[in-house]
Amino acid sequence: xxxxxxxxxxxxxxxxxxxxxxxxxxxxxxxxxxxxxxxxxxxxxxxxxxxxxxxxxxxxxxxxxxxxxxxxxxxxxxxxxxxxxxxxxxxxxxxxxxxxxxxxxxxxxxxxxxxxxxxxxxxxxxxxxxxxxxxxxxxxxxxxxxxxxxxxxxxxxxxxxxxxxxxxxxxxxxxxxxxxxxxxxxxxxxxxxxxxxxxxxxxxxxxxxxxxxxxxxxxxxxxxxxxxxxxxxxxxxxxxxxxxxxxxxxxxxxxxxxxxxxxxxxxxxxxxxxxxxxxxxxxxxxxxxxxxxxxxxxxxxxxxxxxxxxxxxxxxx
Amino acid sequence: xxxxxxxxxxxxxxxxxxxxxxxxxxxxxxxxxxxxxxxxxxxxxxxxxxxxxxxxxxxxxxxxxxxxxxxxxxxxxxxxxxxxxxxxxxxxxxxxxxxxxxxxxxxxxxxxxxxxxxxxxxxxxxxxxxxxxxxxxxxxxxxxxxxxxxxxxxxxxxxxxxxxxxxxxxxxxxxxxxxxxxxxxxxxxxxxxxxxxxxxxxxxxxxxxxxxxxxxxxxxxxxxxxxxxxxxxxxxxxxxxxxxxxxxxxxxxxxxxxxxxxxxxxxxxxxxx
Numbered sequence: 001x002x003x004x005x006x007x008x009x010x011x012x013x014x015x016x017x018x019x020x021x022x023x024x025x026x027x028x029x030x031x032x033x034x035x036x037x038x039x040x041x042x043x044x045x046x047x048x049x050x051x052x053x054x055x056x057x058x059x060x061x062x063x064x065x066x067x068x069x070x071x072x073x074x075x076x077x078x079x080x081x082x083x084x085x086x087x088x089x090x091x092x093x094x095x096x097x098x099x100x101x102x103x104x105x106x107x108x109x110x111x112x113x114x115x116x117x118x119x120x121x122x123x124x125x126x127x128x129x130x131x132x133x134x135x136x137x138x139x140x141x142x143x144x145x146x147x148x149x150x151x152x153x154x155x156x157x158x159x160x161x162x163x164x165x166x167x168x169x170x171x172x173x174x175x176x177x178x179x180x181x182x183x184x185x186x187x188x189x190x191x192x193x194x195x196x197x198x199x200x201x202x203x204x205x206x207x208x209x210x211x212x213x214x215x216x217x218x219x220x221x222x223x224x225x226x227x228x229x230x231x232x233x234x235x236x237x238x239x240x241x242x243x244x245x246x247x248x249x250x251x252x253x254x255x256x257x258x259x260x261x262x263x264x265x266x267x268x269x270x271x272x273x274x275x276x277x278x279x280x281x282x283x284x285x286x287x288x289x290x291x292x293x294x295x296x297x298x299x300x301x302x303x304x305x306x307x308x309x310x311x312x313x314x315x316x317x
Numbered sequence: 318x319x320x321x322x323x324x325x326x327x328x329x330x331x332x333x334x335x336x337x338x339x340x341x342x343x344x345x346x347x348x349x350x351x352x353x354x355x356x357x358x359x360x361x362x363x364x365x366x367x368x369x370x371x372x373x374x375x376x377x378x379x380x381x382x383x384x385x386x387x388x389x390x391x392x393x394x395x396x397x398x399x400x401x402x403x404x405x406x407x408x409x410x411x412x413x414x415x416x417x418x419x420x421x422x423x424x425x426x427x428x429x430x431x432x433x434x435x436x437x438x439x440x441x442x443x444x445x446x447x448x449x450x451x452x453x454x455x456x457x458x459x460x461x462x463x464x465x466x467x468x469x470x471x472x473x474x475x476x477x478x479x480x481x482x483x484x485x486x487x488x489x490x491x492x493x494x495x496x497x498x499x500x501x502x503x504x505x506x507x508x509x510x511x512x513x514x515x516x517x518x519x520x521x522x523x524x525x526x527x528x529x530x531x532x533x534x535x536x537x538x539x540x541x542x543x544x545x546x547x548x549x550x551x552x553x554x555x556x557x558x559x560x561x562x563x564x565x566x567x568x569x570x571x572x573x574x575x576x577x578x579x580x581x582x583x584x585x586x587x588x589x590x
Binding site: 296 | 431526
C-alpha cells in the first residue's frame with residue numbers, strides 16, 4: 001500500500017509546484033462541462049424540477065387546470081386521517097413482508113440447489129430467470145386469466161382433480177386479493193434473487209468448502225456457517241432492493257385489480273394514480289408523492305446505515 | 318457436496334419450481350392457438366384445430382403491431398441516448414477534475430434512492446404543457462433521464478478501474494481530451510456499454526405507468542399499455558388476448574435465448590453495484 005502511494009504523492013507535489021497554465025485548465029473544464037452537461041440538463045428537467053414541483057404543489061389545492069390555491073398543510077392533514085391511505089400503507093407493508101421474505105428465502109434455496117451442479121443445472125437456471133425478463137403488464141394479464149373464477153386455469157384444475165371445495169375468487173375475495181398478487185410477484189422476481197445468490201456462491205473460496213468437508217459438516221451446517229455468512233452482502237443488497245420494489249409496486253396491481261375490489265388491494269402507487277388521474281386532485285396526489293418519496297428514501301438510508309454498521313462489526317470480529 | 322437423499326430432495330425442488338415457472342407460459346402459448354370458444358369450453362384442453370388466426374388478427378386488426386414498433390423505437394432510442402450520455406458523463410466524472418464534480422457525483426447517488434414513480438403528476442403536467450404527450454421523443458427523453466444516474470455511476474466505476482496509462486500515452490502523442498475519449502476510452506468500454514444496456518433494457522421495454530399516462534392516443538401506445546387492454550371490452554376475444562401476450566413475449570425469449578449468459582452476468586453485476 002505504502003509503495004503505491006509514494007509515486008502518486010510525488011506527482012501531486014510536482015503538480016502543485018508547477019501550476020497548470022490557466023488556458024489549459026479552462027479548456028479542460030469546458031470539455032468536462034460539455035461532457036456532463038447534457039446528462040445534467042435531462043436529470044434536472046425530468047427529476048429535480050418535478051420533485052420540487054411536487055413538494056410545492058403538495059401545499060396547494062389544484063386540479064391541474066384552474067389556478068392552484070395555497071392551502072398550507074391541509075393535504076397532509078387529510079392524508080393522515082384518510083382511511084383508504086392507511087389501508088394502502090397496510091397493504092404495502094403486508095406485500096413488503098411476504099414478497100421480501102419469500103423471494104429471498106426461495107432464491108437462496110434454489111441457488112443452493114443449482115450450485116450442486118446436477119445434470120441440467122444450466123437449464124434450470126435459464127428457466128427460473130425467464131419471468132424476470134417479461135413485461136410486468138403481460139404477466140398481470142396472463143395471471144388474470146389464470147385466476148379468473150369460472151374458466152380460469154386454477155379453478156378449472158381444482159375442479160377437475162376433485163378439489164372444487166378449494167375454488168376461490170382469487171382476485172375478487174377481498175381477504176385474499178393481495179396474497180394472490182404477491183404470489184405473482186414472487187413468481188416473477190425469485191429468478192432474480194436466485195441469480196444474485198448463485199453469483200455470490202460461485203465466488204466462495206473453494207478452500208472454505210474443503211475445510212467444511214474435512215470437518216464433516218452436513219448440508220444444513222454448510223448453509224448456515226459457510227454459505228450464508230459468505231453471501232451476506234448479497235442478502236443486504238437484496239433486502240433493500242426488494243423493500244424498495246415493494247413500496248413502489250404499481251403495474252401488477254393496477255392492471256389486475258386497479259386496487260380493488262373496494263380498495264382491498266390499494267397500495268400507495270395506485271392511491272396516487274387514482275387521486276391524480278381519476279379524481280383530478282393533483283395537489284393531494286403531490287402530497288402522496290412526497291410522503292412516498294420520504295418513506296422510500298428513509299428506508300434506503302436506514303438500511304444503508306444498518307448494513308454498513310454490521311459490515312464494520314463483521315470485519316472487526 | 319450433498320448426500321444422495323439431499324440431492325434427490327434438491328432435484329425435486331428444482332423440478333417443482335421449474336413447473337411453477339413454466340406452466341403459466343405454456344398455458345399462454347397453447348391458448349394463443351385456440352379460439353375464444355375453445356378457451357371458454359375447455360380452458361385446460363389442447364386446441365381442437367390449432368392455427369395462427371389469433372396472431373394474424375392481433376397483428377393486422379389491432380394496434381399491437383404499431384405498439385410493438387413504438388416500443389422498439391422508444392427502447393432503442395432511450396438506450397442509445399443513455400449509453401452515449403453515460404459514457405460522456407462517467408468519463409468526465411472519472412477523468413477531469415472540475416468544480417462541482419463531487420457535488421454532481423453525490424447528487425447522482427442520492428437520486429438512485431428516489432422513487433421516480435412518485436413524479437408522475439408533475440411530469441404529466443409538464444409534458445402536457447410542452448406538447449410532449451403522445452410523442453416518442455418525449456418518452457425517450459424521460460426514460461433516458463430516469464436511467465442516467467445509475468448508468469453514469471456504473472460508467473464512472475468502470476473508468477476508475479481502467480488504467481490511465483494508455484490515455485496518457487495518447488495525450489503525449491498529441492491527442493486532445495476529446496480525441497482520447499473517442500479513440501481510446503470508448504473502444505475500451507464495450508463491457509460496460511453492454512452492462513448499461515442490459516440492466517436498463519428490461520425496465521424501459523416494460524415501463525407501464527408513465528407510458529399509460531403520457532401515451533393515451535391508441536396509435537402512440539407502447540406495448541405494455543396496449544397489451545393491458547387488448548381483447549377486452551367490446552372486442553372481447555380471449556384468443557386474441559393470448560396471441561397479444563405471446564407476441565409481446567416471443568421477442569424477449571429469443572433475445573434471452575441468444576444472450577442469456579451475458580444478460581445474467583450483466584444483471585448480477587449491475588444489481589450489486
